[in-house]
Amino acid sequence: MLRVVHLGLGEIGKGTIEVLLAQRSALKLVGVVDVNPALAGRNLRDIMKGRARNIPYLKVAASLHDVLRHTKADVATMTTGSRTADVRDTVEELIAAGIHVVSTCEELSFPQLRAAKIAAALDRQARRAGVAVLGTGVNPGFAMDAFALACTAPCREVRGIHILRSLDARHRREQLQKKVGAGMTVAAVNALIRKHAIGHVGLGESIAMIAAGLGWKLRTICERFEPVVAAESVSSEFFDVQPGQVCGLAMTAVGFVARKPKITLHLTMALGADTYDEVRIDGDPPLVVRTTTGFPGDSSTVGILVNCARLMPTLEPGVRTMLDVLRLRSLGV
């Protein structure tokens, strides 16, 4: 039985709590933290009403410190920030308390890319404390990196890898629909793209993870985000998009090894888009793997997070990545 403390009560956080409670034969939720004053101090039963059965009586703590004062935990699940720098203090506090950390923080899925110094510091602390720290989720963390790498296992050589993910944002949470520009004008979205203020975080992390996994020395990563313009009107619970307005984003990221574009990621998140995941491996043998269902966004992130939580005590101490969890891939010539 693993004792779990959970941090973050946004939509993904509430989904995580649902799954943690459903797996109570293996996991015991012993604490919940959210810094939001509208949540702190409230009873978890109120917040999760209708979403789970037999919700334990737990008061949402305003800080991790409040929980750790009187509670011991083995693993922390974190669904808070997207940037390593933003989650650093909390991760350090958890490490110091001897608690494994698994987080949906996008940058933490491969923190060596954008926060190498913080990653090195966390790694030293985690090794010393004998705990593992892992960033994961469906994307980054699985669909466009670790899963694609597992698909290369049969290959004696990989020359290039091309990953496509497309999802119909209509059925996703409002925050995600907003994040992809639904209902905005093309000019407004283009302005946000130029300011790097819109779009998915994590394509660079996925490329860096793939390159590291295949033993490739990455020279550079290029990203290009473009609005997807609605040809017909398309609606969701939250947005009514008229023809000519933006219904989502098409994002491409390319990883160059030497001067060659070896890793290409295409991610489309738009209202009304097809939903699928596809991995195309230019290798020996060449392979095409496709999920006709797609790996559904939020629910897959929650599933992967909790499935990883159960693995955490078996990982080597330190800052780990999904390369340590799905270990087999082509290492090439």
Place this chain on the structure above:
Amino acid sequence: MLRVVHLGLGEIGKGTIEVLLAQRSALKLVGVVDVNPALAGRNLRDIMKGRARNIPYLKVAASLHDVLRHTKADVATMTTGSRTADVRDTVEELIAAGIHVVSTCEELSFPQLRAAKIAAALDRQARRAGVAVLGTGVNPGFAMDAFALACTAPCREVRGIHILRSLDARHRREQLQKKVGAGMTVAAVNALIRKHAIGHVGLGESIAMIAAGLGWKLRTICERFEPVVAAESVSSEFFDVQPGQVCGLAMTAVGFVARKPKITLHLTMALGADTYDEVRIDGDPPLVVRTTTGFPGDSSTVGILVNCARLMPTLEPGVRTMLDVLRLRSLGV
């Protein structure tokens, strides 16, 4: 640089040597063993002529003992027997010499199923010697077990798993075409099926691995093999099959948990059959993952074998399975 000794010079063995030699920046082939008197003593260059460049001068040894007398190795790749009992002595000799073992022996992919005592003995020896022993390959070892389990990673719950693998045996090696009854009469194949003398070895291992991976207690495994009868004439390099003759086998294996059929494997190997792999997960979320290329048989086995060889020193000592290599999966409620 890992020093590799290879055992077995059948078709899969020769393919393995090709890949080992192609990866010489990471692997060094230091010895080759085959007990076949037609091969022992011959120069590897003769045997591999036209299949690889810069083949090292190595005399094929008639026994492992001959190699180990004057050569040190880190990892052994084995493509010899299909039964754990048949490879046991060799594996023990390798363990005693402190050499990690990765083998295509089908039963060894999950030796707890049919050779639990031998598996336990090998595990003790391997732990004591600080080496890992792993059975792998495309099937069993990947397509119908470890890969399918990796596909469950996003699932908060798995209720059932259905795996289909179909391959056109026309382009496979003669031995495999023979193994599936190509060109025989229905009566002859049915007689062999009744004697368990024909068909793929490993469906039971795959089911046992999946059950162990998902934390399910397997009650029983049922297998049913049937001849696939050619409707039209179909030919390969080795066989001309007339209408009404057998062109291959359709094999179904079902794993029961309590009284429920929770794991179903369908494997079709026949001349002219479609080639694909498909994993259908009845879970939350439900998922369908399909390789339109299939994971090609022999070349995938060789690729997985050598990719695993490079991982061996990082595995925990003992008898390992692919569950230790692709570690993430749904652990359910």
